[in-house]
Amino acid sequence: MVSQGKSGKVLSEVVSGLEQTRAFDGPGEVVSGVVRHLTASDAIKSALSGSWLGHALHPLMTDLPIGFWTSGVALDLVGGQDAEAGADLLVALGNLSALGTAATGLADWSDSFGPEKRLGIWHGLANGAGLALMTASMLARKSGARGLGRALGFAGLGVASASAYLGGHLVYARGMGVQRAGFDIDQAVSDWTDVAAEADLVDGKPLKVSAGDVSVMLLRQDGHLSALASMCTHAGGPLDEGAFKDGCVTCPWHGSRFELADGSVQRGPASIPQPTFQTRVRDGRVEVRAA
Numbered sequence: 001m002v003s004q005g006k007s008g009k010v011l012s013e014v015v016s017g018l019e020q021t022r023a024f025d026g027p028g029e030v031v032s033g034v035v036r037h038l039t040a041s042d043a044i045k046s047a048l049s050g051s052w053l054g055h056a057l058h059p060l061m062t063d064l065p066i067g068f069w070t071s072g073v074a075l076d077l078v079g080g081q082d083a084e085a086g087a088d089l090l091v092a093l094g095n096l097s098a099l100g101t102a103a104t105g106l107a108d109w110s111d112s113f114g115p116e117k118r119l120g121i122w123h124g125l126a127n128g129a130g131l132a133l134m135t136a137s138m139l140a141r142k143s144g145a146r147g148l149g150r151a152l153g154f155a156g157l158g159v160a161s162a163s164a165y166l167g168g169h170l171v172y173a174r175g176m177g178v179q180r181a182g183f184d185i186d187q188a189v190s191d192w193t194d195v196a197a198e199a200d201l202v203d204g205k206p207l208k209v210s211a212g213d214v215s216v217m218l219l220r221q222d223g224h225l226s227a228l229a230s231m232c233t234h235a236g237g238p239l240d241e242g243a244f245k246d247g248c249v250t251c252p253w254h255g256s257r258f259e260l261a262d263g264s265v266q267r268g269p270a271s272i273p274q275p276t277f278q279t280r281v282r283d284g285r286v287e288v289r290a291a
Helices: 005-020 025-038 042-049 057-078 081-109 114-142 146-172
Strands: 193-197 207-211 214-221 224-229 243-245 248-250 257-259 265-267 277-282 285-290
Touching: 005 114, 005 146, 025 081, 025 114, 042 057, 042 081, 042 265, 057 081, 057 146, 081 114, 114 146, 193 207, 193 214, 214 285, 224 277
Parallel strands: none
Antiparallel strands: 193 285, 207 214, 214 224, 243 248, 248 257, 257 265, 277 285
């Protein structure tokens, strides 16, 4: 058995402390309100959330500044004078890509709450500090102070790496951005499963049922029966309590919107399509199976 070890325990305690720090709760709500206002447009929210990609965009974007900065620092260490121009270019590209990374991160963070929201603030502050150090490194390089520029680059990469640890905790320990509707629906509801009596369906009114261990939302409109996983893929919001319009359902928690027909994302913050089910009625009973 592999134990956590002393360093892991210390880091866990530090992160837990950050998650409980309420000093930035007020400013955090103000900033998240501004971000939500700036991303109110369906197109902007979906673009930053990665709805068009079928995968959260922020984790992909984080590879860019970390990759550029790490490569630039590596050239500083082993490249010699001939590699100075390349190192400078890599640092500059890292600084530029960090701006897009921050935009996607803010869009995701604005819909979080509680401990993950607090830790997200520290994650953002650390990233901002890392970017500031890297920007100072770029300016020092341009002024001819290469030694200072390298030192600032090392410091910036160190801070960015610490911030990446916090980002990893948000995903792997807190489940931020992880699908909440279930990972094994295709296997769990692979066969036709009886879930309700047809008489229980009221046109235009959603009905929450269970297909084994999977929670399903049924909705009959104009004679057509739709079935989707009832937990929103973004954060587990109850879609059966959402709003229904123009063939879509809007999650009541964060406003993600899905097509009833195929579960495709029409508006973020959700980036993963909502699982859907085939439906049929036999002998007055409604049956579903994974689509």
